Amino acid sequence: MKKQINVYETYTLTELINDQDFLIWVLYPDEQSNFHWQxxxxxYPHLSGPIRQGKTIVQSMRFEREDLSLKDQNEIWNTIQLETISRKTPVRKLWYRYAAAAVLAGVLLGIGILYQVNQPIAINTPYGKLKTITLPDGSLVTLNANSTIKYDRNWDKNEIREVWIDGEAFLKVKHLNTSGKVLDRERFVVHTGDVNVEVLGTSFNVNDRRGRTEVALLEGKISLGLNGAAGKPLVLAPGDIAAFEHGKLLVKPINVAQYASWKDGKLNFNNVQAAKIFDYFEDVYGYKVIVNDPEILKKRVSGSMSTQNEEVLFKTLGMALNLNINLNKNTNELMITSK
Structure with missing residues (x-):
């Protein structure tokens, strides 16, 4: 007997593909079931997407089976006819045999679907490439080069929204809470290094490289906590940057718009040491930086430079610092010398 329509009002994709009526309809549709699901x-128009996605997943699963001989097909068909005419007629052993096989196939199908649906998503960016990602709740993430983001494929409506970031990312989080107590589903947590960033609705930059985690807040409100550490979380205001290194979490003001300018194809420097810039080149472009004089690392630079073309970027920086910056493509090394 089919469930009442109102049962499906709050169904998720996972619940749909584990629903017996849904599976039967997708695999063996008829006029009555088509009308029921329509x-x-x-x-509930909001179920249109999950229903289409569920059908695609179920229909994409294939299982090998034995082709039945004509004799076996006739015997099963006769059994079905007899069962239809009289409920009291005993079902033959052959029917049980293939019914059991069908149940097994259904179990395998369910396992396969669950495995596919519940696998987390991991997205990696290569050196020198950015990528913009839309999360299941509509939040946007710009992932910097040589970075990774991981998150669950389907976000439960009653659970905390969570992502894991290794590298650097700029996030614009969708605000769900409008008033009153904050529910779990309205919370958004970014795990990066030893720092957990909790958000309600905001724009911020996360950088986790070289044993140092930095979180810069552009707008909104976030709180920071450390893995396994008790105590009150640290709350950031717009224009703050928090850095965690060597077991300490420090906060200072910064021009965060410049700090996150990489996502717009620019690098903005304000009295930045050359050593930090060269670390950036290694992290983002994958080059090994070699300097012929340690004093070069102490030079400082201010200004804005485009990252759209690596060659132009290196020439511009070389002019600003009075350096020669040459790329050895055979060894993937940036050779930096004084002029």
Missing amino acids: SIEDT
């Missing part, structure tokens, strides 16, 4: 979709 009624569900008409009544």
Whole structure:
């Protein structure tokens, strides 16, 4: 007996593909079941997406089976006919045999679907490339080069939204809470290094490289906590940057718009030491930086430079610092010398 339509009002994709009626309809549709599921979709338009996605997942699964001989097909068909005419007629052993096989196939199908649906998503960016990602709740992430983001494929409506970031990313989080107590589903947590960043709705930059984690807040409000550490979380205001290094979490003001300018194809420097810039080249472009004089690392630079073309970027920086910056493509090394 099919469930009442109102049962499906809050169904998620995972619940749909574990629903017996849904599986039967997708695999063996008929006029009655088509009408039933069309009624569900008409009544709850928000289920249109999960229903289409669920059908695609179920239909994409394939299982090998033995081809039945004509004799076996006839015997099963006769059994079905007898069962239809009289519920009291005993079902033959052959029917049980193939019914059991069908159940097993259904179990395998369910396992395969669950495995596919519940696998977390991991996205990596290569050196020198950015990528913009839309999360399941509509939040946007710009992932810097040589970085990784991981998150669950499907976000449960009653659970905390969580992502894991290794490298650097700029996040614009969708604000769900409007008033009153903050529910779990309205919380958004970024795990990066030893720092957990909790957000309500905001724009911020996360950088986790070389044993140092930095979180810069552009707008909104975030709180920072450390893995396994008790105590009150640290709350950032717009224009703050928090850095965690060597077991300490420090906060200072910064021009965060310049700090996150990489996502717009620019690098903005304000009296920045050359050593930090060269670390950036290694992290983002994958080059090994070699200097012929340690004093070069102490030079400082201010200004804005485009990252759209590496060659132009290196020439511009070389002019600003009075250096020669040459790329050895055979060894993937940036050779830096004084003029």
